[in-house]
Amino acid sequence: MNVTLRIPERLRAQLEEAATISDLSLNAEISRRLERSFEARGLLAELFGSQSSVLLLTTLAAALKIIEARFGDRDWMTDPEARKAVDWAISDIQEAFTKPPEYFEPNLLDRPLPDPKPHPVGREASTLALRIAGKSHPRMSSDKQV
Known part of the structure; x- marks a missing residue:
């Protein structure tokens, strides 16, 4: 051909x-x-394992790559601020992958977050990584698409 x-x-x-x-x-x-x-x-x-596991792990890897780019030489394993960004990204991604749809019902979305102020780099990394993976996360967008 x-x-x-x-x-x-x-x-x-x-x-x-x-x-x-x-x-x-x-x-x-x-x-x-x-x-x-x-x-x-x-x-x-x-x-x-499954394609779902591959998607989750590659989404996490994409978020880590974004965080590493933002923090430059600062290692997220040892730098407290970079680690906080990683923690936020992991939490966001884990929630988007594992919570059932009813978890995101409008009345539940108003409940307080564990840390009400998300880390901006962690949120950016998880948002971009979830977008690449084709996943949505209602907490991050009013139109429910990330």
């Missing part, structure tokens, strides 16, 4: 270099890389 593909010149050069190193045609190199991307999904499911 023939497919026309438009890619940036820089990416084409990288693929051509990789193909040369691997002693493959450009087409074979692109095909090999695409196949490996699908194998990676299977490997994650094998390591972590």
Whole structure:
């Protein structure tokens, strides 16, 4: 099957270099890389279990990556402020993944949060990570889509 593909010149050069190193045609190199991307999904499911578990863990990983980018060299394991952002992101994501729909009924959403002032970086990270995962979290948006 023939497919026309438009890619940036820089990416084409990288693929051509990789193909040369691997002693493959450009087409074979692109095909090999695409196949490996699908194998990676299977490997994650094998390591972590169900697709739901993979989605949860990759959402958490995305949030951590965002937090690490915001805090730079400050390690979230040792920096108290970065750790608070991680705690918020984990809490938000866990709630979005595990609470039943009735948990988010309007009268329940008005109840006080454990810490009424969310950490801004933690909230940003969880919001973006949940959006990437296609999950919603009613506490974070009035239109119930994150």
